Every structure is written in C-alpha cells, then in structure tokens.
Amino acid sequence: MATQGRALALGLITASCASILTSCKSAPPPPAEVPTVPVATVSPATLQNNVVLSAEFAPFQDVDVMAKVAGYVREIRVDIGTHVRKGDVLAVLEVPEIQDEMQKAKAGVAAAQANIVTAQAGVQRAVASANIAHLSFQRINEVATKNKGLVPRQDVDVAQARDAEAVAQLASAKSSLQAAQESKSAADSEYARASAMMQYATIRAPFDGIVTKRYANTGSMIQAGISSQTQAMPVVRLAQYNVLRLSLPVPVTDAAEIKDGQSVDVSVNNPPRTLSGKIARFAGSVQMDTRTMDTQIDVPNANGSLLPGMYATVHLHLADRPHVLSVPVDAIDGVGTSVEQAYVVRNGIVHVVPVKTGLQTPTLLEITSGLQSGDQVITGRHTGLSEGEAVQPRAATYESDASHS
Missing domain, CATH: 2.40.50.100 (RNA polymerase II/Efflux pump adaptor protein, barrel-sandwich hybrid domain)
Incomplete structure (x- = not known):
C-alpha cells in the first residue's frame, strides 16, 4: 500500500510539472522596454556672442614733464x-648761461651784418676799379692799333695787366661778400639755437x-x-583725463572677432551706470605667455566723473545672429570638427543626421544646415543610441529659452 501511494503522488507531481511547462511554452514574451530620451525642438532664436571682461581706467596720456x-x-x-x-x-x-649765449649770438649777428656791408662796399670799389682799368686798356689799345708806333707796346701791356688785375680783384671782392653772407647765416643759426634753448x-x-x-x-x-x-x-606729472583708456586682455578664442570701431558697453559702479564705447585699437597679435590680445577702448570723460584706477566691466559684442535656427549645445556631437551630427527623433525612431553649425554661445548653437525648424533632437549623452532605434521623446527642461547671449 505504501508503495502504491508513493507512485500515485509521483504521478500527480509529474503531471503538474508537465502542465506548467506546457503553459510556459504557450505564453508570449513580455514587450521590450522603450528608452525615454530628452529632446529639444529646433527653433529660431537670436544668438549673441558676448565676452565680459574686467578692466581698469587709465589716463589717455600720463607723462613726467622734464x-x-x-x-x-x-x-x-x-x-x-x-x-x-x-x-x-x-x-x-633761470638759466644765466643761455642768456649769455643769446647776447653773444646777437653780437655775432651784428658783426656778420657789418662784415656784409664792408664786403658790399669792397665789391662796389672793385667794380669801379675794374671798369676804369678796362676803359683805359681799350683806349690805349685803340690808339696803338690806329697809330702804330705812337704808343709803346709796354704801355699797352701794362694797361692790359691792370685790366686783368681789376677783374681778379672784383672776383675776390664778390667772394668776400659771399663769405660774409655765409657768416651771417651761421650767426643767425646760432642766435636761433640760443633763442630756442632760451624758450626751453x-x-x-x-x-x-x-x-x-x-x-x-x-x-x-x-x-x-x-x-x-x-x-x-x-618738474610735474601731467595726465590727460578728458579721455580715458580701458585695456582689455581679449582671450585668443575671441581675438579674431575684434574689429576697429566695434561697439562695447562699459559698466561702472560709482555711480552705477552703463556707457557706450568703441574699440579704438588692438595689438593684432596674441601674447604667448597669457594667450590674450591687448585691446584698448577710449572712453570720453568730459565731465570728469570717471577717474583713473576705477574698475569697469566691459561687454564686447563680438557677433549677433537674429532669428537663426538653434539647438542646445549638447544636442550636437563633434562640434567644431568635420563630422558634426545630431540625433533626430521622427515618429519615435532615431535618425542620425549630419549637420553644420555656426555661432556658438554658452547655451545655444546655430544650425546652418541639416535641420529644420520643429525637428526634435536628442540632448545630452548619445551613448548607446543608434540609427533606427525606437525611443520615447521627452521635452528637455531648457527648451523654452527663446534667446540666449
């Protein structure tokens, strides 16, 4: 009896297991879980690339006057x-020695002028002597030519020599006059130098x-x-305050965007106000030790309310893109490389789309090609996502931002 009971129990257990196995084989497998991903909608926005830097006002010019x-x-x-x-x-x-030099130079000018007068008189005498000597030679030569033997040849030769001597004396007198005039020029220069030094x-x-x-x-x-x-x-230190300088160390990443005349906003705290300015000049090269480029802004200060040494906050407006397609920065893979791509969700399916980007701000990125307004792109990490995968989109929390700078 005991043996028959055990066999009966064993048979019941076997039948029960068979029934359970049959039911397990016939039940369908549970559906795979669809991942939920955060998405942002591609939409127009006004993007601005602003750089905020701190600077200190300095005089436009500041010199020690010597x-x-x-x-x-x-x-x-x-x-x-x-x-x-x-x-x-x-x-x-008080410079007594320069005053003495001026008096000496003035006397030199007067002496040079007197020498010119003397030389001019000498030229006049030499001209008169040359004229009379030449006339004497012409007369005696004519008589000797018309009446041969009347005038000794010796007298003709003496008259000719006196004529030549008078011409040489005239040339010497003219040379003396020129030398006197040059001396006068030198004396004038010396007097001008002494006067200039006296003006100093x-x-x-x-x-x-x-x-x-x-x-x-x-x-x-x-x-x-x-x-x-x-x-x-x-003697004194002199500073120009009607225009002040602001020197900015612009980072190398933004140096290429700096242009002459670019508008900036300058904020000061004493009293709080915002001034408009423009970039006046920039170095055009990056310092290797700091990786920055020196850029200067001229700020008018006609009323003197700004003082050198005061601090200011400068907002550089490097770029402005009104109403361009944009997405959050973390929605694009490979930003700045040759392979930029976005993961777009269409009808619950992931599509990997190549894109091209433009201006980047701290939060948004301009899309120049590859996406359309209204497209939903996956933000954050894209690890594990692939083309054709089914996903459940969920709006990202920062999608509502319409304009960033």
Whole structure:
C-alpha cells in the first residue's frame, strides 16, 4: 500500500510539472522596454556672442614733464590738481648761461651784418676799379692799333695787366661778400639755437590735462632730461583725463572677432551706470605667455566723473545672429570638427543626421544646415543610441529659452 501511494503522488507531481511547462511554452514574451530620451525642438532664436571682461581706467596720456635745459626754478605756476591747457606755462627756469649765449649770438649777428656791408662796399670799389682799368686798356689799345708806333707796346701791356688785375680783384671782392653772407647765416643759426634753448627755459604743458604730482619748488635745481641714463628730476606729472583708456586682455578664442570701431558697453559702479564705447585699437597679435590680445577702448570723460584706477566691466559684442535656427549645445556631437551630427527623433525612431553649425554661445548653437525648424533632437549623452532605434521623446527642461547671449 505504501508503495502504491508513493507512485500515485509521483504521478500527480509529474503531471503538474508537465502542465506548467506546457503553459510556459504557450505564453508570449513580455514587450521590450522603450528608452525615454530628452529632446529639444529646433527653433529660431537670436544668438549673441558676448565676452565680459574686467578692466581698469587709465589716463589717455600720463607723462613726467622734464626740462630740456638745466637751471634753477625761478617760478612754478601749477600745483596738484591744477587743470591746464596745451601750451600753458608750468614753470620758468633761470638759466644765466643761455642768456649769455643769446647776447653773444646777437653780437655775432651784428658783426656778420657789418662784415656784409664792408664786403658790399669792397665789391662796389672793385667794380669801379675794374671798369676804369678796362676803359683805359681799350683806349690805349685803340690808339696803338690806329697809330702804330705812337704808343709803346709796354704801355699797352701794362694797361692790359691792370685790366686783368681789376677783374681778379672784383672776383675776390664778390667772394668776400659771399663769405660774409655765409657768416651771417651761421650767426643767425646760432642766435636761433640760443633763442630756442632760451624758450626751453619756459616749460609748457604738452597737452590738456591735470597736474597729478609736483616734484619741484621755487629754487629747485633741475637737470636737463635729455638722456635715458640721466636721473633728472621732473618738474610735474601731467595726465590727460578728458579721455580715458580701458585695456582689455581679449582671450585668443575671441581675438579674431575684434574689429576697429566695434561697439562695447562699459559698466561702472560709482555711480552705477552703463556707457557706450568703441574699440579704438588692438595689438593684432596674441601674447604667448597669457594667450590674450591687448585691446584698448577710449572712453570720453568730459565731465570728469570717471577717474583713473576705477574698475569697469566691459561687454564686447563680438557677433549677433537674429532669428537663426538653434539647438542646445549638447544636442550636437563633434562640434567644431568635420563630422558634426545630431540625433533626430521622427515618429519615435532615431535618425542620425549630419549637420553644420555656426555661432556658438554658452547655451545655444546655430544650425546652418541639416535641420529644420520643429525637428526634435536628442540632448545630452548619445551613448548607446543608434540609427533606427525606437525611443520615447521627452521635452528637455531648457527648451523654452527663446534667446540666449
């Protein structure tokens, strides 16, 4: 009986397993899970490539005004903060030796003029002597020719020699006159040089500006600042404030976009305001150590509200693309290479599309070819996605951004 019971139980178990296997073979497999991917819609946007840099205002010109001649300060007419115009007198030096040189040069001019008068009189005498000698020779020669033997040949030869001598004396007198005139020119040049040096004793402002430092006082000895090796003391320091400079280190990635006259916005904090400016000049080459290009902006400061040393924020408008097709930057693979492509979702199927891109901003990328407005492109990582794969698109969170800069 026990044996029969075990066999019956075994048969029931076997039948149950067979039934389970039969049901497993007949059930269909579960459907494969379709991945969900974030997508962005290709749409028009206004793209701007702006670079924001910090800079410091500096005077348009800032120089130490030196003296060209050495002397004592007889008078100084400016102090710190004095506004001067170009040509205004800053200081007057006492230079006795130059005054003596002027008197000497003036006397030399007078002496040279007197020598010219003397030489001119000598020329007149020589002309008169030459004329009378020539007439005497002509007369005696005519008599000797018409009445042979009446006038000794010796007298004719003497008259001819005197005529030639008078001509030579006239040439010598003219040469003396020319030498006197050249001496007068040299004396005039020396007087002009002394006068110019005397003018340097009056130190004038080279441009409109403000005196920012005063080095000398009345009675100070000023050396001539005419050599780079000298330790001469300047008279004053002069800065031009009606126009200020902003020097910007533009990164190498944006250096090619810099153009003369390019508009910029300059923001200052004291008081808060934004000024419009233009690029005035740029170096045209990149510094190898910093990988930046020096670029300068001239900022008008007629009212003097800006001071050198103040900081400013400069917004460079390098490019502007209004209403161009754009996608998020992470929607395109191989940006900047020869193989740029996008993963486009059409009817739930992935299509790999080659594209070409243009202007890139921190968030958006211009599409020049390959996509159309309304296309849905997969953003983020594209690893594991392939042509023809079924996906479930889901709108990316930043798709609503309509304009980026």
